[in-house]
Amino acid sequence: MIKRSQNSGFRIQKRIVRFLGLILLAATAALAAPEGVASYERTFADAARAYDENRLPEAIAGFETLANAGQRMPEVLFNLGNAYYRNGNLGQAILAYRQAQRLAPRDPDVRANLGFAAQSAGIELPARNPLAAILIDFSRAEWLAFGSAAFWLLFLALAAWIGAPRFRFVSRPLAAVFAALLLLALAGAWAHRDLRQTPEGVVMTRDQKILSGPLATATPLLAVPEGAIVRMLDVRGNWVETELGETHGWLPAAALTPVR
Amino acid sequence: MIPFRKYPNGRLETRRPRFASLAFFARGIFAWAFVFAFVLAARATDVTFDVQPRLLNLGETAQATLVFHGVRSAPNVEFPQIPGLQITGTGQQMQFGTGGSRVSLTYNLFPQKPGTHVIGPYELEYNGEKIQIPQVTLEVRAPAGNAGAATNEMIFARISLPDKPPYIHQVFDLVLNLYSLPGVELARDVNLLGGFPESGFAVGNFEELQTVREEVDGQFYNLRRFRAKARALTAGTFDLRPALRVGVVDPNQRQQRRDPFGFFDPFAGPSATPVSVAAPPAKLTVLSIPEEGRPADFAGAVGQFEFAMDVRPRDLKVGEPITVTCRLRGAGNIASALPPAYRDAEAFKAYDARQVGDVPDPAAGDGAKTFEQVVIPRTDALKELPALRFSYFDPAAAQYRTVSAGPFPLTVHPSENGGSALLLQVPGGVATGGGSLVLGSDIVYLKPAPAHWRNGGGLAAHAPLVIGLHAAAPFALAGLFFATRRRNRLATDIALARRQKAPRSARANLRKAEAALKESAAPAAVFAPLAAAVADYFGHRLNLPPGAVDAPLILDKLRAAQIGEAAQAKWQAFFALSEQIRFASSSALSRDELETWLADVAALLRKAERVKL
Structure with missing residues (x-):
C-alpha cells in the first residue's frame, strides 16, 4: 500500500511538470507570433513609406519580401502593383494586380487599378463567358x-x-x-482549378509577337504589348502555347509569367 | 387532281371545280394553266417552286418541288401539259420546324425529247393573293452528247475563291465543289482532309448547299457544294490545297442487297469505297489594308458596320454614374471589332468599357455586340458627352468609312457634397463610407496593412486535418444510419429485442447472486437470483411469456441444440437442486459449493449463448 501511494504521488508530480511545460511552450509560441507579425507590419510600413518618398525600388523590395515570406495577400500584392506601376514596370504591375484580383476578385480598388494599368499598357483584359x-x-x-x-x-x-x-x-x-x-x-x-491547370500569363517584355509555331523563325501572328494577359495552354521546351482572343500561337516562356 | 383553267388576260386563277363539263372545256382550251383548290386559312402565304437538276441527259429524271410555307394542308395541284415533258405528281409531305409548318408537293419530270423545256412563269391566285412563280428552264441533252463521257473524270473537286482578292480580316466565302458523273452514287458524308494554311487563316464550319447539275467539258455532272466563311489574319499569298474524302457506293453490292434470296438487313447502309479527291492547288492573295486615308481611330474592323449609342441618365448630379451603351452590328470581323470608348477628360472620369450580352463566334461573318461604359461627371460644367467615331474599312468599296454617334446633351447638377469633389464609384460597386476615396485621374492609393497576417501557411498547413474531417462525415452519417436502423428494428421486432436483452438480464441476476453469496451464503438467497438468471435468460432468448419458462422445456431445447451429455446432466442437476432449495429448503450447501454452482451456471449460460436454440 505504501509503495502504491508513493507511485501515485510521483505521477501527480510528473503531470504538473508536463502541464507547466505545455504552458511554457504555449507562452513561447504566443510571444513568438507577435514578433513575426511585428516584423511583417514593420516591413509593410517601411515599404509604404518608401513608396510615398518615391524610393520605388525599396518599396518594391519590401512588398516582394512580404510576398515571398508567405504573405501573398491582396493588400500586399495591390501595393506591389502600385509600386511597379509607378516604377514604369507595366508587366509586373499588371501581374501583381491580377494576382491580387485572384485573391480578392470583387475588390473595387484592385479592379480600378488593373483597368488603369491595362489602359496604360494598351491592352484589353480577357473577356470570359x-x-x-x-x-x-x-x-x-x-x-x-x-x-x-x-x-x-x-x-x-x-x-x-x-x-x-x-x-x-x-x-x-x-x-x-x-x-x-x-x-x-x-x-x-472547378473554375479555379481550370485557371490553375491552364493559367493566365502576363507578357513581361516588350515587342513580343505570338508566332504560329514554337520556332523563332515561325510566322508572326499578332504583336502583343508588355502587360498583355494570355492563356497558357501548353509548354513545349522554352515555348508556351498561348491563346489571346481568337489567336492561338506560341510565345517564348521567358517572356511570360503565370498568374498564380 | 384538280383540273385547270386559263383566263383571257393570261392570269391564272385557282378555283374549285363544280362541273365536269366546265373542267373539260377549260382543259381543252389552254395548255399554260393550272388550278389550285384551297381549303386554307385566309392569311398571307408564301409559295416557292424549284426544279433540280436543270441540266440532264435524255432518259434522266428531274424533280420539281412546290412548297407552301406557313400552312398545314395544301390542295393537289395539276401542272399543265408541256410538249415533250411528262409531269407526274409523286406525293406531298408536311413538315413542322422552328420556322413554322410547310407542305411540299413533289413531281417527277420525264423529258421525252431533247431541247429546252420552259416551265412557267405562272401567277397563282391563292386566297385572294397573287403569287408569282418564276420561269424555270430545263435543258435536256440528247444521248449523243455523252460521246466524250468515257474520257471525262468520274469524280473531281474544285475550289471557288472570291473574284476579287480579299483584304486582311475580310470575311469571304470559300466553296469546295465536288463533281460526280450522274451515274456515280456518292455516300452522304464527305470529309475534309485539310489543305488549308495552319496559321494566319481562319476557316469556319462548312455547310452543304443544294446539289445542282453543271456542264463541264460537254458533260453533265452532279455538283455538291460546300461553303464556309473564311478570313485571313495576315496579308500575303496563301496556297490552298484542299482534299476531300468521299465514299462511292458500289453498284454491284447494291444489286446483291436486292437479291430476294439474301437476308435483308434494314440497318446496313450501302457499302461505299472511300475515295480521296484533291482539288487543284489554288493561290489566294490577301491584300493588306491600305495605309492611305486610314483614320486615326481605325482599330482593325473590316466589313460593313452600323454603330449606335445610348446614354442614360442625362439628368444627374456630379459623381453619379452615366451608362454609355455602344452597339455594333454588321458583317465582317465583328468578333474582333472594338467600338470606340470615352477616355478620361477634365470634365468626366471614364472607366473601361465592358462587353455585355452574347459574344459573337470568332468564325461568324456577321452579328452584333454591345459594350457598356461607365462615365462619371467631375463637374457640373459638363454639358454634353462628345460624339464618338467608329472607323472601319469597307472591302466592297475598298475605302475607309467612319460613322459617329452623338454628341449627347447632359444636365449635370452640383453634388450634394459641395464643390466638384468626385467620389470613386467603381462600375457595379456601391460607394459606401469606407469604400469611397477622393480620386484624381490616377491609380488608387496604397491599401493599409492587412488586419491579420498569415501564420504558419494558413489553410494549406491544415489541409490534411480539414480533408480528414470532411472525409469522416460520410462515415459518421453511415454510422448514424445503421444505428437508427437497428433502433427501429429493435422497436418493431420484439423477439430480436428480447434476444438482445437475454445476456444482460442473465448477467444482472448473476451479479445479484454474487452479492447474496457475499452477504449471507444462504443457499436460498443465492439460488433465487440464479434461478431468475436462468429463467430470464431463456425467457428472453426463446421469446416466451413469463409463466411458460420451465425446466423440461429448457432441457428439450438444449437437447435439440446438442450441447453435450455433460452439460445436459449439469443443467438437470441445477434444476433439481434449485427446486429443492427454493421450495423444500432442505439442502445445506457450503460457501465453496455455492461458489462452484455460481461459476457453473455462469459457464452453462455462456455455453448456451453460443449455441442456436
Missing part, C-alpha cells in the same frame, strides 16, 4: 469555405433526415438545397 465570370468573381478560398459550409449543412440535414423522420418534410428540401449549393461551390472550385 458570363458563367465563368460569375464563378471567378469569388475567390478559391471563398468557394472552398462556402463549399465546406454547404457540405456540413448538407451533413446535418441528412442526419436530421435519418434521425428525425417526423421532420423529414423540412430536412428533405433543406438537403436538396444544400446539395445544390455544394454543387455550385464545386463548380466555382
